[in-house]
Amino acid sequence: MTTAAPLRPRGFRAARLASALGLGLAALTPLGGSLGASPAAAQSADAAAPPATLVADSVKVGTDRNLIADGHVEVLYQGTRMTASRVVYDRTGDRLTIDGPIRITDANGTVLRADSAELSRDLRNGLLRSARMVLDQQLQLAARQITRVDGRYSELSRTVVSSCEVCAGHPRPLWEIRAARVVYDQQERQIYFSNATLRLGGVPVFYLPRLRMPDPTLKRATGFLTPKFRNTSLLGAGVRLPYFIAIGDHRDLTLTPYLSNSRTTTLGLRYRQAFVNGRITATGALGRDDILPGETRGYLFADGSFALRDGYTLSFNLETVSDAAYLLDYGLPSKDRLQSDIELSRTRRDQYISTRLLAFRSLRAGEDNATLPGPVAVYTQIRRFRPALIGGQAQLSFQGFGLARRATSDPTNTGKARDMTRASVKLDWRRNWVTRPGIVVSAIAQARGDIYAIAQDPNWADSIGRIAPAAALELRWPWVKAGRNGASQVIEPVIQLILAPKSVSAAPNEDSTLVEFDEGNLWALNRFAGYDAIEQGPRANVGLRWTRQSADGWNLGVVAGRVFRAVDKAQFSTGSGLGGAKSNWLTAVQLKTPNGLSLIGRALFDNNFSVTKNEVRLGWAGDRLNFGTSYVWLVPDPTENRLTKTAEWALDADWNFRGNWTGSVAWRYDFEAERATSAGLNLNWRNECLSVDLSLSRRFTSSTSVSATTDFGLSVDLIGISGRARGTGAYRRSCSG
Numbered sequence: 001m002t003t004a005a006p007l008r009p010r011g012f013r014a015a016r017l018a019s020a021l022g023l024g025l026a027a028l029t030p031l032g033g034s035l036g037a038s039p040a041a042a043q044s045a046d047a048a049a050p051p052a053t054l055v056a057d058s059v060k061v062g063t064d065r066n067l068i069a070d071g072h073v074e075v076l077y078q079g080t081r082m083t084a085s086r087v088v089y090d091r092t093g094d095r096l097t098i099d100g101p102i103r104i105t106d107a108n109g110t111v112l113r114a115d116s117a118e119l120s121r122d123l124r125n126g127l128l129r130s131a132r133m134v135l136d137q138q139l140q141l142a143a144r145q146i147t148r149v150d151g152r153y154s155e156l157s158r159t160v161v162s163s164c165e166v167c168a169g170h171p172r173p174l175w176e177i178r179a180a181r182v183v184y185d186q187q188e189r190q191i192y193f194s195n196a197t198l199r200l201g202g203v204p205v206f207y208l209p210r211l212r213m214p215d216p217t218l219k220r221a222t223g224f225l226t227p228k229f230r231n232t233s234l235l236g237a238g239v240r241l242p243y244f245i246a247i248g249d250h251r252d253l254t255l256t257p258y259l260s261n262s263r264t265t266t267l268g269l270r271y272r273q274a275f276v277n278g279r280i281t282a283t284g285a286l287g288r289d290d291i292l293p294g295e296t297r298g299y300l301f302a303d304g305s306f307a308l309r310d311g312y313t314l315s316f317n318l319e320t321v322s323d324a325a326y327l328l329d330y331g332l333p334s335k336d337r338l339q340s341d342i343e344l345s346r347t348r349r350d351q352y353i354s355t356r357l358l359a360f361r362s363l364r365a366g367e368d369n370a371t372l373p374g375p376v377a378v379y380t381q382i383r384r385f386r387p388a389l390i391g392g393q394a395q396l397s398f399q400g401f402g403l404a405r406r407a408t409s410d411p412t413n414t415g416k417a418r419d420m421t422r423a424s425v426k427l428d429w430r431r432n433w434v435t436r437p438g439i440v441v442s443a444i445a446q447a448r449g450d451i452y453a454i455a456q457d458p459n460w461a462d463s464i465g466r467i468a469p470a471a472a473l474e475l476r477w478p479w480v481k482a483g484r485n486g487a488s489q490v491i492e493p494v495i496q497l498i499l500a501p502k503s504v505s506a507a508p509n510e511d512s513t514l515v516e517f518d519e520g521n522l523w524a525l526n527r528f529a530g531y532d533a534i535e536q537g538p539r540a541n542v543g544l545r546w547t548r549q550s551a552d553g554w555n556l557g558v559v560a561g562r563v564f565r566a567v568d569k570a571q572f573s574t575g576s577g578l579g580g581a582k583s584n585w586l587t588a589v590q591l592k593t594p595n596g597l598s599l600i601g602r603a604l605f606d607n608n609f610s611v612t613k614n615e616v617r618l619g620w621a622g623d624r625l626n627f628g629t630s631y632v633w634l635v636p637d638p639t640e641n642r643l644t645k646t647a648e649w650a651l652d653a654d655w656n657f658r659g660n661w662t663g664s665v666a667w668r669y670d671f672e673a674e675r676a677t678s679a680g681l682n683l684n685w686r687n688e689c690l691s692v693d694l695s696l697s698r699r700f701t702s703s704t705s706v707s708a709t710t711d712f713g714l715s716v717d718l719i720g721i722s723g724r725a726r727g728t729g730a731y732r733r734s735c736s737g
């Protein structure tokens with residue numbers, strides 16, 4: 001018969017034993033409340049501690065007045081649970097003798113197993129035989145015996161440490177660390193090894209007389225991280241060995257030396273700091289190599305954001321590099337233009353305010369940074385409101401804009417030395433009415449004014465002022481159909497008639513040089529992205545939208561439309577698809593299926609089906625396979641610095657092809673150059689305790705500053721001690737039977 005404490009009259013004995021074990025479990029639990037307590041504090045805690053629960057087949061007093069709990073002993077105390085076959089409390093020696101199998105589990109998931117134990121009443125000192133400790137449900141420390149010291153330290157002798165599954169059918173872990181002595185500091189959550197040997201598949205591969213590592217529950221600890229091996233055709237074989245330094249709870253620094261057999265010596269760094277109201281991150285590197293002998297090379301990227309009073313946010317971004325090829329040479333994110341900026345902004349329901357300062361640097365061959373805008377200052381304020389007299393919704397916008405170039409003269413007279421400031425005010429208004437047949441009628445109006453001050457450009461006057469009104473009438477007639485199977489369809493023809501001045505004072509175009517014609521701006525008063533260019537002349541935006549949604553998850557959307565102009569003002573290039581009195585036809589389709597298939601396509605073509613632009617992307621997101629492939633075709637367009645036709649195909653895919661094996665590929669091919677531009681292959685093997693990444697990439701293109709290169713990488717992570725996340729359960733060695 002099972003007896004639960006407290007009981008009377010035998011319940012008093014069970015309660016005394018439960019109280020002793022309960023206080024001891026608090027001391028034994030890592031990070032327990034009694035950790036490192038003095039004897040006096042332990043006695044005080046004994047009196048004040050909440051009662052423990054003891055369950056056993058029998059609780060009795062022995063002939064020597066020892067308290068004995070026998071058979072299926074279970075103790076519960078403040079989230080910690082201990083099970084054993086027998087517990088004896090020696091009142092004279094104030095000690096506990098526990099017969100196993102012993103299992104102690106705390107609220108954090110730390111597990112301690114042993115065959116037998118002799119411990120002090122508070123479990124702060126004593127001995128556990130044939131013991132095993134499991135930290136964070138992944139890292140196992142098995143030892144011949146564990147000696148408890150002062151409730152803080154656990155000293156393990158003849159220890160094997162691993163996070164791999166070990167059982168009778170698979171007694172040899174994939175990796176293990178064997179040590180003559182291990183000390184686990186529960187307070188600092190550190191593990192210290194003496195005479196440690198790393199073994200892979202049972203074969204010794206590395207020996208260290210001293211080794212320290214954090215336990216898996218400590219997410220940030222000073223020490224070495226997993227090294228990464230890299231071999232490139234430019235730098236040769238090399239290794240990155242990151243060293244993480246925890247500078248308190250709110251900041252850290254990672255130093256990463258990079259050494260290669262081509263005499264490359266580089267030190268990388270990453271600094272992070274969290275504040276009460278924000279954070280900053282800085283990443284960079286500095287060193288020398290054989291690619292540019294005698295030159296110091298490096299880069300620095302930094303960003304941060306801070307929440308200020310009254311809802312304001314301060315954010316910044318810094319990007320700088322020593323030379324154009326550095327990022328590609330060292331396998332860093334590829335960029336051909338760098339942007340640094342700082343911004344103070346606030347966003348509310350009906351208001352947006354932003355003050356921003358920007359600087360640019362080009363890494364493109366043949367582009368002169370002295371002619372790039374910079375610095376650039378922009379102030380924007382937008383206010384949305386509802387006019388009381390005319391109804392609808394209105395928006396008032398103001399923008400102040402200024403830029404300066406480092407170039408002081410321009411022999412080509414093309415504005416490459418131009419400095420400019422601008423102030424713009426714009427008022428937008430829209431109101432909708434729904435007629436009895438269901439036609440949605442919208443009245444749209446816009447008025448804007450700009451003032452320019454221009455310097456160092458003889459092509460323009462020193463000052464320019466202009467006013468540009470516009471008005472539109474929009475008609476939408478949505479037709480809705482619901483099917484018996486739960487599918488719904490909406491067909492919506494849209495006609496937008498726009499009245500705009502045939503001529504507006506021209507101004508230098510700094511913010512609207514690229515124009516994109518797509519379904520997002522088919523019905524727009526102005527398709528230029530910024531303020532400097534204004535779409536002119538009366539016109540009609542005509543199109544049709546069709547959407548279909550089914551109950552089983554199939555979604556299809558199609559858009560087709562065109563722009564008709566009363567007068568061709570030659571504002572748009574051929575490549576944009578908007579040139580001429582009639583623009584190209586715009587067609588766009590978007591498809592999503594319940595099984596993960598997606599399709600996005602867009603094409604621009606004229607009445608003769610001469611295509612200006614064609615882009616399509618097909619994707620699949622499944623349980624084991626994810627892939628995406630895209631194709632882009634563009635005609636030449638000198639206004640967009642595209643002197644030849646563009647035809648590119650790209651492919652990227654990830655495939656979990658066998659349990660713990662995952663592969664990925666990336667490919668980009670240039671049909672005009674008739675060659676691949678880049679290719680990449682990655683292979684990953686991962687289980688509960690080990691992760692191996694193998695990568696191979698090739699960049700085929702080259703220029704005066706960038707060379708074609710092949711990059712090979714290898715990293716091996718021992719999960720549980722490398723700072724990586726917990727291993728996957730997709731493939732685990734079976735321990736059944």
